[in-house]
Amino acid sequence: MKPVNGVGIYGYGAYVPRYYIENEAIGSIWGRITYPIKNKSFPSFDEDTITIAYEAARIAIESSNAPKDRIHAVFIGTESKPYAVKPSGTVLVDALGLSNKILSADYEFACKAGTEAMETVFGLVASKMIDMGIAIGADTAQGRPGDELEYTAAAGGAAYIISSVEDGVLAVLxxxxxxxxxxxxxxxxxxxxxxxxxxxxxxxxxxxxxxxxxxxxxxxxxxxxxxxxxxxxxxxxxxxxxxxxxxxxxxxxxxxxxxxxxxxxxxxxxxxxxxxxxxxxxxxxxxxxxxxxxxxxxxxxxxxxxxxxELIEERRAKPPIRDIISRMVPRDYATYVVYRGKIWR
The missing domain is CATH 3.40.47.10 (Thiolase/Chalcone synthase)
Structure with missing residues (x-):
């Protein structure tokens, strides 16, 4: 697919929660000695897909100085919605201070839901139905205790503000x-x-x-x-x-x-x-x-x-994602299972 009218990325931001657990800490519980990765992030007890999406979108807006009154779509791709029936995007609309004259929906296609959201916003902007839109991919992934997924299923997300090239973009699609x-x-x-x-x-x-x-x-x-x-x-x-x-x-x-x-x-x-x-x-x-x-x-x-x-130089995400990662702190398996709701009182 190639857009008839030029579109691209106006601004971007990414976020991962502060906590991580080492694969070795998980393996010590289940008797495993080889691991697919070193560490994985996980959310605190008061974090979910919406808060992660908010942080990523906030960074994107603030880093690019995007005009909020021209953002007319917010789509979130996720497979870990906090609510089975209630959109996540509407929370972001109000939390980010966006206009209520806006499109919003939650997308689902396993791990590529975020890029599906991007494709939709690219199309809306290229067709000139809207000026700008935000596409987000965010999750707090689940892994059954002891299962292979428990070693890798993590939390984090990224947001992309999409606009026409005439508005000035840092990357052209x-x-x-x-x-x-x-x-x-x-x-x-x-x-x-x-x-x-x-x-x-x-x-x-x-x-x-x-x-x-x-x-x-x-x-x-x-x-x-x-x-x-x-x-x-x-x-x-x-x-x-x-x-x-x-x-x-x-x-x-x-x-x-x-x-x-x-x-x-x-x-x-x-x-x-x-x-x-x-x-x-x-x-x-x-x-x-x-x-x-x-x-x-x-x-x-x-x-x-x-x-x-050339606009990449003035619109880079602040802070960059590796700076956010560098601030992460480790937690033990007991804290991890409590925060992930795997055990209850």
Whole structure:
């Protein structure tokens, strides 16, 4: 997909909660000695997807000095809504001080719900139905005690303010490509507390197949190749998968290094690729091209090609996401299970 009218990213922000737990601390409870990552973030007892989305959006607005009266859409992609029936976006509209003449909805497509929200806002802005909109990917992911997901399911999110190029953007959307199929590698039925997954089935037929098809589709349709991009960001369910898919597609370790955050914060689900994208924008220079490829179980992938502009220098997120990560503090397993609601009095 290529927009007829130029659109791009006006501002951005990312956030992860203050607390983290080491994989070693989880493994010591369940008798495991090898781990998929080093640490993962988790929310405090008073944090949820809405508060994470708020922090990311606040950073995006303040860092770019975006005009609030021109923001006419707020879409949140998440699979961990605080309410089963009540939108999260409406809370943000009031909390951020936005106009009530606005579109708002919660999106769901497992871990690629955030990029689905981005596609919607890009389309609304490109068609000139709205001036600006905010797309957010945020989650407080769930993992059953002792399950493989408990080692990686984390919390965090990122927000992107989208506008026309005429308004001045820090990164121009050049093109995108989406690929989906009915591949049930991971799911959570209504009323269930924790998701289920098919272990290795989440790899080749799900994650790798869909990302490779979306990225190759983008390359074939618009003439790109890996060397055209300074950086690349992939969905990060663990540390190995994004590095392996990058290698399969012809990208180097240096191209993915700035956005590879899963080893230290875990898999932030709908926020995963978008938080990595924010970390990459934090170091990008004018003229750099960035590939972004999300993945959502069920399954699908969205691939985007962006080019960074001169405005990146004045609109970088403040604080950058790695500064936020550097302030995180460790907590033990007992604190973690209480804050995540895994045990009750």
């Amino acid at each position: 050049e093109a995108s490509y989406s690929y989906v199929s009915d591949t049930p590698d991971f799911w959570r039925r209504s009323g269930e507390k924790y998701p289920r997954h098919l272990y290795r089935f989440t790899g080749e037929p799900a994650y790798f197949n869909h990302i490779i098809n979306s990225v190759n589709g983008l390359f074939e349709e618009y003439g790109y190749k890996p060397s055209d991009f300074k950086y690349a960001v992939f969905h990060q369910p663990n540390a190995k998968f994004p590095q392996r898919v990058a290698s399969k597609l012809g990208f180097t370790k240096d191209q993915i290094a700035p956005g590879l955050l899963s080893p230290v914060i875990g898999n932030t689900y709908s926020g995963s690729s978008l938080v990595g994208f924010a970390a990459t924008l934090d170091v990008a220079k004018p003229g750099d091209k960035i590939l972004l490829a999300s993945f959502g179980s069920g399954a699908g992938s969205d691939a985007f090609a962006f080019e960074v502009t």
